[in-house]
Amino acid sequence: MSSNSPTTRAAQAVPPSTAAIAVGSDLGSDRGRLWRSLRRNPLGLAGGVLLIIVLFVALFAPLLAPYDPAEVHFDTPFQVPGTVGFALGTDDLGRDILSRILYGTQASVQVGLLSVALAIVIGAPLGLLAGYWRWLDGIVSRLTDVMLAFPFLIIAVGLAAINGASLGNAAVALGIAQIPTMIRVVRAETFRVKELDYVLSAQAMSAGPTRILGGHILPNIVSAIIVQATVIIPVAVIGEAILSFLGLGIQPPGSSLGIMLSDAQQYIFRAPSAAVFPGLAIMVICLAFNLFGDALRDALDPSSARK
Known part of the structure; x- marks a missing residue:
């Protein structure tokens, strides 16, 4: 390529240091806008605090x-809640409900994170591939x-029959069930982004598919993936509770909020707190992710940049 070509002159026109400063300022501006948007959303802040606690x-x-x-x-x-030594009481075997809820919360978050990662x-x-190549879209669809x-229950039953019920199998079943939703969200965002001017310009400059997908499209749909992840995790938390309740998830003596609900149904009228507190824990976990996810979606909305 000639040293006087338009591409070369454009590259020489912007010194690397200036470009780096511009990129840094854009990132700082995006972070500042995101923080300002979250601060203006009280429910989002409450969800963020709850999420940190969870x-x-x-x-x-x-x-x-x-x-x-x-x-x-x-x-x-x-034991009733407030008993000395047992803040939330005990169950039929005298096990501390608070300790079981804390460990059950850990198991729920683990399953949620593993399933969303899958x-x-x-x-x-x-x-991403289906949204970029039309011929591949039909196959992926x-x-x-x-x-x-x-349904995830069928997948969980199959995995339990093969490998036995466990936290890992529950996470795999729930993750597989959420793959189609993730595919559709990423596919739709890829369709939208690939028609934008900067992607069309990259194609006009003969940039390869790998560079376009990895350098132009993927960075601009990461926000949609993150928001979708905050939607998947509460679904996985509830799904894990259902699987454990049915005996297809975490197995005793492991602690799970679903197992606690399953055990408590036998003596619900004698010790209602044994069922109420695990149910509240599930509600708080899901509420934290949902509130923060909604606030994050609004903050990452491009239209919010004009507010």
């Missing part, structure tokens, strides 16, 4: 729990339809 509990559950969740106290069953690792690349035909 993640803190999940990370430090072994340090926060006063007892081992499987430790039984046969001399103190059905959905992103498999679903995002497929959606049919694959998505096939996956939607199998």
Whole structure:
């Protein structure tokens, strides 16, 4: 290429240091706009605080729990909340409800994060490719339809029959169930972004598909993937509780909010707190992710930049 070509002159016109400063200022501006948008959303801030608390509990559950969740106290069953030594009471075996909830929260967050990681690792690349190449879209769309035909309960039953019920199998079943949704979200965003001017300009300059997908399209749909992840995690938390309730998820003596609900149904009228507190824990976890996810979606909305 000649040294006097338009491309070369354009590259020489902007010194590298100036370009780096411009990129840095854009990133700083985006972070500032995101923070300002979140500050203007009280529900989003509340969701963020709840989310921090949930993640803190999940990370430090072994340090926060006063007892081992499987430790039984046969001399103190059905203790009411507020009993000395048992802040939330005990169940039929005298196990501390608070300790079981803390460990159950840890298990729920683990399943949520594992399932969303699986959905992103498999679903995002497929959606990206399907949105960029029309000929591949038909194949991926049919694959998505096939996956939607199998509810996560069927997948969980199959995995439990092969490998036994466990936290890992529950996360895999829930992650597989969320792959079609992730594919559709990424595919739709790819369709939208690939028609924008900067992508068309890159194609006109003979940029390869790998550079366009990895350097231009993917960075501009990451926000949609993050928001979708905040939607998937609460669904996975509820799904894990359902699977454990049915005996297809975490197995005793492991602690799960679903197992606690399953055990508590036998003595719901004698010790309602054994069912109420795990249910509230599930609600708080899902509420935290949903509120923060909604606020994040609004903050990342391009139209919010004009506000």
